[in-house]
Amino acid sequence: MSTEAIKSPTYGNWRRPRKAGLGAFGLVGTIGLFGGLVIILLSSLISIKAALIAGTPIALVIGPLAIRTQDGRNVYNIMALRIGWARRKSNGQHLYASGPLSARPGGRFRPPGMLSKVVMLEGRDPFDRPFGVLHHRYRNLYTVVILCEPDGGSLVDPDQVDIWVAMWGDWLSRLAHEPGLRGASVVVETAPDPGTRLATEVLPRISPDAPPAARAVMEEVVDTYPDASSEMNTYITLTYGLPGGQKRATDEILADLALRLQGLLAGLIGAGGGSAEPMSAERIAEVVRVAYDPAVAADVLDLRAQYGGTGLDWLDAGPAAAIESVEAYQHDSGVSRTWLLTLAPRGTVRASVLRSLLDPAPSIRRKRVALLYRPIDPATSAKIVESDRRSAQFMATSTRGMVRARAASEVSAAEQTAAEEASGAGLVEFSMVVTVTVDSLAEIQDANVTMRNLLGATRIAMRPADRMQAAAFTCALPAGILPWEQTMMPQQLQEAM
Known part of the structure; x- marks a missing residue:
């Protein structure tokens, strides 16, 4: 008899988008060169003197385009x-205060x-x-938030x-065919359980006539x-946009989104998303409120368990005060630091590659891992x-030696991507944002060590979002903030640089 070894599937073949142009210069740098x-x-x-006089400023302008970080x-x-951070700090924009005693209107x-x-709207789905x-008014974008309870990976067959x-992957590829979809994100938030839900479920059900020993066991x-x-x-989160200059009635937009939700929810359930349902305006406000003030998490769960909701409005979901520094973001009862993805794992990985990063950490109050997706339409793909x-x-035909081996690997990956795209697969750009929240500023150093340990097992390279901690913190929230939609410079020019 011959035994066949059981091999767990591996995944990979993601590649960083190549910039047009010569080497590290990019398209703008190449044209300038x-x-x-x-x-x-x-x-x-x-x-010769005239050539030196003309060449010096050109080198000073073009040279920085060739010096790049990882x-x-x-x-x-x-x-x-750095200039943007200096301007915000000099104008006092790194400080935030709200509420009745603040200078903000309302x-x-x-x-x-x-x-x-952002303005909160609410509609009704077919059920x-x-x-x-x-509604992101300044960008004319609309975001829908879906709550999922995905099936765990424990005791699940590799085939499943x-x-x-x-x-x-099929669900992500279908997003490219969604009319007007600008981007999507998956946010996994972990935190220590305050025990409010368990106490609400168990204690009221204990019979008054129960034996003292049984009552003591349940209370323990x-x-x-x-x-x-x-x-x-x-x-x-799914963020949709309207074409430039187009205006539609709010009721029409809500009806359109309500009809689209059912097909998207069915795809999520088939992809292991478990029970998936759209979140109400109140639930979205509660999630944002707890993110800015982690100390109220137990109160929110308690009120939701007792009364079915908190009655929280979007206009009251923010912090009372917040301070942004170079390395951290202080907000109400928490201090957060955010990291941005710089390099995805090289080679192939297994399905559990992000498990250590998604699991809760004992020394961290709250942790959010946000995967950002930007679907690309089939023609552009x-x-x-x-x-x-x-x-x-x-690159493979113009290099020699050890570099040629890596170039040959690039050719193999590019050929596989082209073949998969030709057979109907979709192309998606992705990134990742991780926010860690602790109780005080003194615990940030411990959070840095914890984050390095978590990243070591994932083979992922990330860097702190220094000098833009407040914006990065917002991108990790389930609020539909897409980084590529928030830049003042046109996207085509950014890609060319």
């Missing part, structure tokens, strides 16, 4: 970040930053369930996990169980994969 060479050659016809940022990107606790101009819609991954379970348990919530394929083939 060749234009500068032409100017220098014409100046050299006059004299995550692809050039010197101009870093300078813009006297409400409106969420700060990029959420300050007459309320669902909240976040592989089916879930395949169905999740209620007291001790939360110490070893955690609360885990999964949110999925075909152009991108063919361009990457030609670039990989050029």
Whole structure:
């Protein structure tokens, strides 16, 4: 008899988008480089001194485009970040205060930053369930938040996990065919369980005539169980946009979103999302309120368990005060630090690659892991994969030695991507944001150590979002903030740099 080894499926073949242009210069740098060479050659016809005078400013302008960090940022990107932080700090924009005693109009606790101009709407789906819609007025975007209770990976056959991954990939590829969809995100939030829900479920059900020993056992379970348990919530946001200049009635937009939700929810259930339902406006406000003030998490759960809701409005979901510094973001009862993805795992990984990062950490008050997805339409996907394929083939034929082995691997990955796209697979750009919240500023250093340990097992490279902690904190919330939609510079120009 011959035994066949059981192999767990592996996944991979993600690739960082290639920038057009020569080497690290990018398209803008390459155009500037060749234009500068032409100017220098014409100046050299006059004299060498004229060529040096013309070439020096060109080198000073073009040179910083070729100096890049590990995550692809050039010197101009870093300078813009530092200048923006210096301006915000000098204008006092790193400080935030709200409420009746603040100078802000209305006297409400409106969420700060990029959420300050967001308006909450609410509609009804075909099952007459309320669902909240976040209207980003300054970008004309609409966000729907879905609450999921995904099936766990414990005691699940590898074949079932592989089916879930395949169905999740199919669900992501279908997002590219959603009219007007600008982006999506998956936010997994973990926190220690305060025990409120367990006490609410167990204690009222204890019979007055129960034996003292049985009553003591149940009360001890209620007291001790939360110490070893955690609360885990999964949110999925879908952000839609209207074409430039187009205006539609609010009722029409809510009706359109209500009809789209059912097909999306069915796909999530098939991908292992468990029970999935749209979140009401009140539930979305509660999630944002707890993120800014973790100390009220037990109170929110208690009120929801006793009365079915808290009555919280979106205009009161923000913090009373917040302070942004270079390395942290202080908000009400918590201090947070956020990390951004710089490099995905090289090679292939298994389905459990993010398990250590998603699991709750004992020394952390709350942790949110947000995966951001930007679907690409089929026409643009075909152009991108063919361009990457030609670039990989050029690099493989123009290099020698050890570099050629890596170039050959790039060719193989590009060919596989092109074949999968031609057979109907979708192309999606993704990134990840991780926010860690602790009780005080003194615990930030311990959070840094914990984060390094968590990333070590995932083979993922991340960097702290220094000098933009407030904006990064907002991007990790289930509020539909898409980073590529918040920049002042056009997206095409950013990609060219």
